[in-house]
Amino acid sequence: MSDKLKNSLMDRLLKFQCHFTWNLLGEDVDIDNVEERLNDQIEFLPDALKHRMYNLLAYLKHLKGDHEEAMIQLQKSEAQIQESSISEDTDVRRTVMYANFAWVFYHQNQFNKSFTYAEKVETIIKQYESPPKENTLLLDIYGEQGWTYLSFTGKYYQWAAECFEKALELDPDDPELNSGHAMAVYRMEGFRHSSYSENKSFPLLERASRLNPRDTVLKVLLALKYLDMKNYNQGTMLIEQALQEQPESPYVLRYVATFYRKNRQVDQAIAMFKKVLFLTPTSCPVYYQLAKCYRSLIRMPTYYNKQQNAEAIANAIFYSEKAVELNKSSVGAHILLARVYMKANEHQKAKEEFDKTLTMKNMWPEQKQELHFYWAKYLMYSRKSESEAVRHFKEVIKIQSPSWFSENAIKELQSLAKP
Template identity: 35%
Template sequence: MSDTLRESLLVKLGQLQCHFTWGPQIDDVNLDNEKQKLLDSITISGKHQGVPHNQLAYINYRQGNCEEALRDLEEAERRLREIHGDGFERRSIVTHGNRAWLHYHMGQLSEAQSYLDKLEVTCGPLTQGPHVTAMVPEVWGEKGWSLLSSHSQCYEEAKECFASALEEDPDNTEWNMGYATALYRLESNSGILKRPEVSQSVRQLRRVLELDPGESVARVMLALRLQEFQEQAEANELVEEALRTSPDSPFVLRNAAKFYRIQQDVDKAIGLLKKALEITPRSSFLHHQMGICYREKLLALRKNQGSGDPGVEAVLIADCKLHFRTAFQLEPSFIPAQLDFAAICLMNGESDRAVEIYNNLQSLEDVAPDRKQAIELQLGLYEMYHTKSESNAIHHFMEGLKIRRGTKEWKLCSTKLEQIARRQINRNPHNSRAWGILGFLQREAGENSEAVECYEKALRFDRGNEEYLSALRELRPSA
């Protein structure tokens, strides 16, 4: 094939909607870890999860395993034909696009062209644009699932993809479930909901159950959200029904375990997680949840028995460390597991090990904003409670506040900063830095008049401070 034809082929490939054109959205994802999650997903065979073989093929391509990627795409086609029958052609748009790209990269240009030809036949009647791509619900939905399996910055775009799919196909359970999942994760990350009636995920999960009363994963997710709103009776019924109808689903088991852990029934949670681990033993998420459960038992023991029984404590600490360590060994980029491991080391007097982890985490590059914020929060807590350095703690909490507004970590950084500032003012009412911190916090909260008052007090004790003057100019532009 001539260079001109090759370039023409590449232009058409660039117009496709498939994992090879969506790929940059997972550039900073650990491919080995993502591959394991997809393999677990295939083992579990969830009802609504997109087509994991498609994304697995792209990851195998990225790792240089083109023949394995080709087998993944063949399996994707087989499953799509088996599940969707008459709807196979529309469902196969993404898979055909992946196959065209893969054959191109393998140097099999005629095969790549044959899949472009198939896409023209399928997409031609469906689109006014290029006939090799059509943004039909099946494509929007597949893209949404792909984004949900990526990092948290992609959740908003995933939500929009499912919303687009639902505009044309509003009663499709799969797209409704994807939309509910995106909303659920976005709300969980924000941590700002107070009432169930303002929760979009609650409404959407109920919509899924209207369309498919047997959707157990939606049922247990709804239970977890209602638990946050103290709707305990309905939440209990939802979890019990989910476990009755899907007793061997790791998705149900792990969410039910989280539900019972929050309810303080930690032993029941551990039992459910062990059952889930029998099915997917390499799940970093499950090991992390196990570590959290053992930590709950450790904290309860210390609370009830003072320092606790040394022998039992030692066993619980070892269990915590084992599962947290396993979680980040399976998934090296699993920052929460590393932070939890460091915290257990601190509880056990292993401060050197904790500091080593903190130093390693601080040196990481291209860390997702939510993970970076979690690191800054934990560093602030470490400086506040272990080194007793309020100045270092202030630095880390301030860095955490700059990253992302409205999250649980953001709120904790804000709370801790306010505690430090007020404590310092009680010790020394002329502490300009403390008044400046309070001014910053009030400005972040939208309390401008209170912020002005705090900054004015800060300037009274530190005349000419440009930071405080600049803040006042912003707050009082007419001044």
């Protein structure tokens, strides 16, 4: 194929809505970790969603330069669509997949096959270019794009929410889209540690739960919001319902365990997280949550016993180091590891982890605030270095983002300024 024809083909590919045109940057994620998460989801989540996971897996294989394996994942996606589709709009669900096929063939220098799949995409688009059929196509594309961003990494949660919002403008009552939107907003609230609109997800989760009464994951997320709002009884009722409905789902159990941890039922949380770890042994979030549980036990009144305190420290270090090992791009896991080293008074390791984490490119402003804030507290109370602590409290405030950390850094500085 001549350069002119190849350039013409590339121009066509760039117009398609698919993983290759959604600005999914490999440098933002630990690709192996995302693959592990997707494989867990394929094992435990409903068949109707699996074609999307195979599509994303194909793109991840592309990022690793393994185009043969990318093709295998796309073939799995195609088979899954064929098995699970019961509507006349099956071709709509193939649009993103066919576009991905075209891109993979292009990268394999199989330009004729790439051209064939590009034509397949354009044929479907032409069939659905007029209202109201156009909405059917847009809903599927917005939905897949939203779920893809939600599966990639925290940096993309805002984009995920925006995709679901666009789709909901077309169909406000779609259960799956409401579910995706609620989850995206919920994750943004937890991810950014911001006091801004911190309960925006509550009504979204309520609505999504009404539209998806069988979705137990939504139920436990709503329970966590009730706990945040100090409505323990309502949260507990939803937790009990979810456990009755899906007692072996690792996703349900993980959020139930998080409910226990936040409610200071730490021993119950640890037991349940370990059950989840048995089901998903390479899950970074589970190791991360276990590390948080053990960190909370360090120097608690019931753990003043030296042996118990040493065990809590050792476990907190083990689980936080494992979380970082499993997902090297997780800023949250790195911050937790630094904080655990601080708790253990491992000064050199804490300093190394602090410095390393501060250089990570995918940090949110609130995460940088969190890191400086806890480093300042450590310097002030464990290292007795008030001047250095003040410098880091000021660093928190310099970062222009309203959060719990900026509010409390100001309070710490005001307290230090008092004679």
